Amino acid sequence: MEPGPRSGCPINLTLEMLGDRWSLIVIRDVMFGNRRHYRELLNQSDEGIASNILADRLKRLVASGLLSRRDDPSHKQKAIYSLTEPSIELVPLLAQMGAWGRRHTPVSPELSIRAEILEKGGPPLWRAFMDELRHLHLDAPKPERSVFGQLQAAYLDAVAQRDAQTTAAK
Amino acid sequence: MEPGPRSGCPINLTLEMLGDRWSLIVIRDVMFGNRRHYRELLNQSDEGIASNILADRLKRLVASGLLSRRDDPSHKQKAIYSLTEPSIELVPLLAQMGAWGRRHTPVSPELSIRAEILEKGGPPLWRAFMDELRHLHLDAPKPERSVFGQLQAAYLDAVAQRDAQTTAAK
DNA sequence: CACAACTGCTTGCTATTTGAAAGCGGTTTT
């Protein structure tokens, strides 16, 4: 038997769903890295999530409606994980987390460029990004603007700059 | 030896500081409930935190600069815990958490009234609240407007309404 | 001045969670 919620406070209930060290990492990778398969999430994880933990989190996130899982038509063993409307609406929360982290933790430049863009773009950019996520993960129409592409381009740019620096230094 | 950070991603680093089931609960109680003493945090906790967990979290939060601890001049054994500038800047994050929880979790009316006010007030209200927290916890001047009082009044009102309902129903 | 209540914790102790590593039956690619 699972125990009921500790209290009806919205902050507490959000914490009970997402307040562990991995759930939001998985959602972040699906959202910003567009990782849709188990192996992608496992092998391309910056933080090195263990396979059993990933399996457990995927199960729990699907059970709580934050991810959906369906078969990949191109491969009998592959599953595709997608964001749902509730997890797409985590964009403002993740943007604030990124903004706070950028100010108060020792972030690396490449990995914080996306947070910087989201912070500077503010709610209008968040909404455009959410619209695009609805296109990529639900069956919403494709919006004109690609925030995802913009974020990805900026990230790749930052990586290239870092690597150029490293190459030049040797 | 404590291991280094898993990655330099701002979301990950924020999660490493606050991503557990209790840290943000403690900060929430200090911030919105103005609980400044260990016993207040322990006995008035809606979620029923255990004494050893509370002691551990207070230590860690002080060590990471999210709370400060000083002696209470009025009582030799009492300690006063205060928010710091970094934890005051968690207001937008907590507001977003409350807003998301209100939409996607089974919140109780009394406990979500504050989240509702913060959501409707938006960034201007958050800033006013943060100014007041700087007055209550740091030594900033007292601002004209009391968001804390407004939130508290609305909460007490909601509790009174709920109790009136209960009394009328019997 | 005796005594109860209160102060911020700590100390066992057990139950749950985390995590690394290896493995598994089946599918697809080479």
Place this chain on the structure above:
DNA sequence: AAAACCGCTTTCAAATAGCAAGCAGTTGTG
């Protein structure tokens, strides 16, 4: 035919969570 890849599961050790009791010192009360 063989190798690589698929989404996990299993095993076991280590870390963490959580309950209940207790503690030395301080303060309020009759």
